[in-house]
Amino acid sequence: MKMKGHVGMTEEFLRELDQWIESNQENILNDLTQLVRIKSVSGEAEGDKPFGEGPAKALDAALAMGQKMGFETENYDYYAGSIRYGNKPEIGMLAHLDVVPEGSNWNTNPYDVTLQNGTLFGRGVSDDKGPGIMALYVMKFFKDKKIPLKYGLRLILGCDEESGKGFRDMEHFLKVSEAPLFSLVPDASFPCCNGEKGILTGSFVSEPLESTLVSFKGGQVHNMVPDAAEAVLAGITLEQAQNAVGDMLKVEEAENGIRFTAKGTACHAADPFNAVSAVERLASGLLKSGLVSGKTARILQFIADIQSDFQGTKAGVAADDKISTPLTLVVGVAKTVEGRLNLSLNLRYPTTATSQPIIEKLEAFAKDYGYSLTDINDSKPLYYAPDHPAIVTLVNTFNQVTGLNAKPKVIGGGTYARAIPRAVSFGVEFPEDSNTPSPYPEGHGGAHQPDEAWSMKALNDCLRIYVQTILRLNELDLEMIL
Numbered sequence: 002m003k004m005k006g007h008v009g010m011t012e013e014f015l016r017e018l019d020q021w022i023e024s025n026q027e028n029i030l031n032d033l034t035q036l037v038r039i040k041s042v043s044g045e046a047e048g049d050k051p052f053g054e055g056p057a058k059a060l061d062a063a064l065a066m067g068q069k070m071g072f073e074t075e076n077y078d079y080y081a082g083s084i085r086y087g088n089k090p091e092i093g094m095l096a097h098l099d100v101v102p103e104g105s106n107w108n109t110n111p112y113d114v115t116l117q118n119g120t121l122f123g124r125g126v127s128d129d130k131g132p133g134i135m136a137l138y139v140m141k142f143f144k145d146k147k148i149p150l151k152y153g154l155r156l157i158l159g160c161d162e163e164s165g166k167g168f169r170d171m172e173h174f175l176k177v178s179e180a181p182l183f184s185l186v187p188d189a190s191f192p193c194c195n196g197e198k199g200i201l202t203g204s205f206v207s208e209p210l211e212s213t214l215v216s217f218k219g220g221q222v223h224n225m226v227p228d229a230a231e232a233v234l235a236g237i238t239l240e241q242a243q244n245a246v247g248d249m250l251k252v253e254e255a256e257n258g259i260r261f262t263a264k265g266t267a268c269h270a271a272d273p274f275n276a277v278s279a280v281e282r283l284a285s286g287l288l289k290s291g292l293v294s295g296k297t298a299r300i301l302q303f304i305a306d307i308q309s310d311f312q313g314t315k316a317g318v319a320a321d322d323k324i325s326t327p328l329t330l331v332v333g334v335a336k337t338v339e340g341r342l343n344l345s346l347n348l349r350y351p352t353t354a355t356s357q358p359i360i361e362k363l364e365a366f367a368k369d370y371g372y373s374l375t376d377i378n379d380s381k382p383l384y385y386a387p388d389h390p391a392i393v394t395l396v397n398t399f400n401q402v403t404g405l406n407a408k409p410k411v412i413g414g415g416t417y418a419r420a421i422p423r424a425v426s427f428g429v430e431f432p433e434d435s436n437t438p439s440p441y442p443e444g445h446g447g448a449h450q451p452d453e454a455w456s457m458k459a460l461n462d463c464l465r466i467y468v469q470t471i472l473r474l475n476e477l478d479l480e481m482i483l
């Protein structure tokens with residue numbers, strides 16, 4: 002952790018920073034625990050809370066922490082809030098307080114922080130309450146140490162990052178306040194993401210179902226590969242079903258027919274390459290069993306084909322520009338609505354691609370199976386050249402602090418960086434697990450997965466990196482370069 006030639010980054014400074022971090026461990030853990038205990042899944046509006054009680058409670062709690070530290074806070078009508086320190090214009094840090102639903106298969110309580118051998122477990126510890134707390138303590142460090150900054154700091158906390166409804170929190174924030182001069186989003190990976198793929202969402206709606214397919218459902222959120230799915234078929238016996246599916250699917254008696262269940266491996270839709278889709282397994286299993294035919298078979302065949310891989314190969318939309326990972330296509334949620342099957346679409350296209358031809362191909366592909374594509378939302382890609390001075394500063398600081406030689410990358414994840422002007426995501430994941438080895442079984446430990454984990458060491462390292470990065474950014478003329 003040697004860093005010479007920059008203001009405030011002497012060995013003495015770094016020692017002081019380490020001591021300060023050490024003396025704040027308990028407070029950091031307590032504040033994080035307080036936030037994780039609030040189940041803050043973004044939902045329907047309740048009174049003056051646009052995303053329901055949970056996210057609002059988390060925002061109240063986080064702003065109270067900021068106030069207790071002596072910062073000014075603002076609540077933007079429970080869409081978002083901010084905590085400010087020092088001069089304007091500011092460097093922003095953007096984190097979200099809402100979380101994805103806990104899902105199943107946890108080994109610890111999702112709504113509490115379990116600390117085991119230096120690892121924190123709980124929904125939101127890494128995505129994104131932990132990074133939010135980390136950013137709050139970055140501010141506290143500058144305040145405690147009375148370090149003068151040309152650009153003040155502002156932590157902006159949103160309440161609607163995970164719903165997939167287009168970052169309504171940041172949209173509102175920009176209406177009632179102004180974006181910082183430059184913002185860091187600790188919600189992806191180091192050394193820095195200089196780009197984010199375009200994200201296309203929508204719904205495939207089938208033609209009316211025949212009475213044999215009573216229901217078909219799987220998944221909870223559009224941006225995850227579903228790990229469980231079930232369907233009910235009428236007009237067959239349990240024995241017929243068991244003989245037909247063998248061990249492909251689980252079979253049991255249900256109220257209005259026979260229930261078939263499939264399991265998969267959940268994974269974030271931005272990086273689904275190692276996931277297994279339970280809805281695809283279920284659809285393929287039913288098709289192979291021969292228990293479905295005609296229109297029902299065609300409706301299920303669409304699921305099997307569109308999720309035969311996660312790159313949209315059969316739909317003809319596969320693309321790879323080598324700047325980012327290839328185009329990805331995930332059906333996160335399948336459900337029966339008013340006698341039709343609804344499938345959510347979550348497609349991430351390379352920064353150099355345009356969405357219109359992709360939409361047209363998907364529409365034509367879906368039509369062949371009796372589906373239509375509706376509710377299309379297109380979030381355009383974000384891109385900064387890797388040699389942009391702000392990007393260079395982030396990457397160099399990260400590499401010097403860690404001794405790594407990491408390169409910025411374009412990601413499939415959509416972060417707040419695309420929701421406000423002049424922002425990039427910076428952390429908190431380390432490249433190639435260099436910081437947090439993953440001792441968890443497949444499908445556990447990551448963001449949006451059961452047993453979501455983050456190590457205390459990683460949190461502390463992020464704090465160090467952020468403090469030093471903010472000092473470095475203060476040496477730049479941000480007004481000129483952004």
Ligand SMILES: [Zn+2]
Binds near residue numbers: 097128129162188
């Ligand atoms: Zn996140």
